[in-house]
Amino acid sequence: MKIIVMGGGCxxxxxxxxxxxxxxxxxxxxxxxxxxxxxxxxxxxxxMRTPALFIDGKLLSAGPVPPLSEIEEMIAKAxx
Amino acid sequence: MQIIKDxxxxxxxxxxxxxxxxxxxxxxxxxxxxxxETSAAYSFLTFFFYDVxxxxxxxxxxxxxxxxxxxxFTPERSRAIMSKFKGLPANIIGALLGTVxxxxxxxxxxxxxxxxxxxxxxxxxxSFLISSPLVDLASVVLLASIFNWKIAIAYVLxxxxxxxxGGTLIGLFKMDKYVADFVKADGEVAMxxxxxxxxxxKERAKYSxxxxxxxxxxxxxxxxxxxxxxxxxxxxxxQNWIEAVLGDNNPFSVLIGxxxxxxxxxxxxxxxxxxxxxxxxxxxxxxxxxxxxxxTALSLPSIIMLRxxxxxxxxWTFVGIITVGIIAMGYLxxxxxxxxx
Numbered sequence: 001m002k003i004i005v006m007g008g009g010c011x012x013x014x015x016x017x018x019x020x021x022x023x024x025x026x027x028x029x030x031x032x033x034x035x036x037x038x039x040x041x042x043x044x045x046x047x048m049r050t051p052a053l054f055i056d057g058k059l060l061s062a063g064p065v066p067p068l069s070e071i072e073e074m075i076a077k078a079x080x
Numbered sequence: 081m082q083i084i085k086d087x088x089x090x091x092x093x094x095x096x097x098x099x100x101x102x103x104x105x106x107x108x109x110x111x112x113x114x115x116x117e118t119s120a121a122y123s124f125l126t127f128f129f130y131d132v133x134x135x136x137x138x139x140x141x142x143x144x145x146x147x148x149x150x151x152x153f154t155p156e157r158s159r160a161i162m163s164k165f166k167g168l169p170a171n172i173i174g175a176l177l178g179t180v181x182x183x184x185x186x187x188x189x190x191x192x193x194x195x196x197x198x199x200x201x202x203x204x205x206x207s208f209l210i211s212s213p214l215v216d217l218a219s220v221v222l223l224a225s226i227f228n229w230k231i232a233i234a235y236v237l238x239x240x241x242x243x244x245x246g247g248t249l250i251g252l253f254k255m256d257k258y259v260a261d262f263v264k265a266d267g268e269v270a271m272x273x274x275x276x277x278x279x280x281x282k283e284r285a286k287y288s289x290x291x292x293x294x295x296x297x298x299x300x301x302x303x304x305x306x307x308x309x310x311x312x313x314x315x316x317x318x319q320n321w322i323e324a325v326l327g328d329n330n331p332f333s334v335l336i337g338x339x340x341x342x343x344x345x346x347x348x349x350x351x352x353x354x355x356x357x358x359x360x361x362x363x364x365x366x367x368x369x370x371x372x373x374x375x376t377a378l379s380l381p382s383i384i385m386l387r388x389x390x391x392x393x394x395x396w397t398f399v400g401i402i403t404v405g406i407i408a409m410g411y412l413x414x415x416x417x418x419x420x421x
Contacts, residue, residue, distance in 0.1 A: 008187075043197065049187050
């Protein structure tokens with residue numbers, strides 16, 4: 001599974017990245033988590049609200065950071 | 081009519097200005113702890129605790145209400161609305177939408193790119209980006225709580241006018257070509273969008289509550305620092321020092337306030353207590369508002385961020401217009417202050 005967290009490097013983005021890493025470890029999922037801070041890359045994806053969370057190319061969250069339980073749910077669901 | 085007036089005055093004093101809290105704090109330090117009411121420590125402590133508690137309560141309530149309203153406005157939706165207008169009306173709509181569209185300051189760059197790629201003129205995007213940190217519901221009510229409603233409303237109008245004029249000038253100067261090359265649409269634009277879902281009342285309440293906890297968690301250090309500085313000014317710095325530098329008799333007071341405020345990076349909630357302390361020490365309202373606007377609208381981190389997506393010419397035009405606007409606003413408020421009390 002490929003997970004991408006996008007954001008300009010603000011506190012919210014780092015928090016989301018942390019939560020994602022934590023979840024991947026907890027669920028023991030084989031996932032490649034990358035953190036994109038380059039605005040040119042972000043622009044290409046068309047995302048306007050950061051932090052954004054992509055799982056396997058699908059945009060699942062943008063803007064407000066979802067609670068940990070929702071992130072776990074998203075990742076577990078994508079892993080099936 | 082008198083009853084309605086009395087009810088409004090009561091609500092204003094007790095709910096907005098929280099005079100009951102002021103009484104409790106003063107009673108606690110003066111009577112219970114026995115601190116002399118003329119001492120600097122008493123001024124410092126009463127100011128600090130009254131302000132921290134008052135602002136935290138107001139902040140929580142206001143963020144909840146404004147998030148509730150804002151949950152209807154996403155940047156995608158605002159962009160769609162703005163693209164229907166042209167010329168001056170587009171700038172006005174942009175400035176207005178800037179006040180209600182929620183985003184954290186680090187989203188301003190993706191929003192700038194998203195707007196520009198969708199073909200919105202740079203001037204309209206700037207109207208949006210200028211008004212957004214300057215004016216929002218929470219700061220307006222806090223201004224009314226600390227000063228009065230006339231000043232709060234005047235602040236909103238001036239903030240919007242600066243945003244409209246700033247954006248319009250950037251449009252007139254034909255600045256569209258001065259955005260970074262990668263921002264311009266280059267054919268392979270993915271318009272990735274969250275599926276447009278309508279939030280239920282329950283979801284909106286959940287979202288609003290989450291915003292309250294998020295924002296309070298984020299701003300409390302700024303708030304404590306801001307109130308601390310305000311309380312120090314209130315308790316320990318002699319009035320004549322402050323008046324000499326920032327008083328109405330110093331023709332450069334507005335310039336000094338603006339120059340000090342620009343590089344500073346703080347939230348409006350951290351700035352308000354400093355503003356409050358300065359006004360209590362006799363600084364003109366225009367000088368204080370310039371300082372506040374300079375802190376919130378322009379900061380070194382935001383200028384550095386913006387530099388990554390626009391070329392220097394546009395960047396300095398933007399900074400120049402905002403600076404001149406804020407200074408002009410300051411002198412106007414100082415000149416017409418008597419009509420606002």
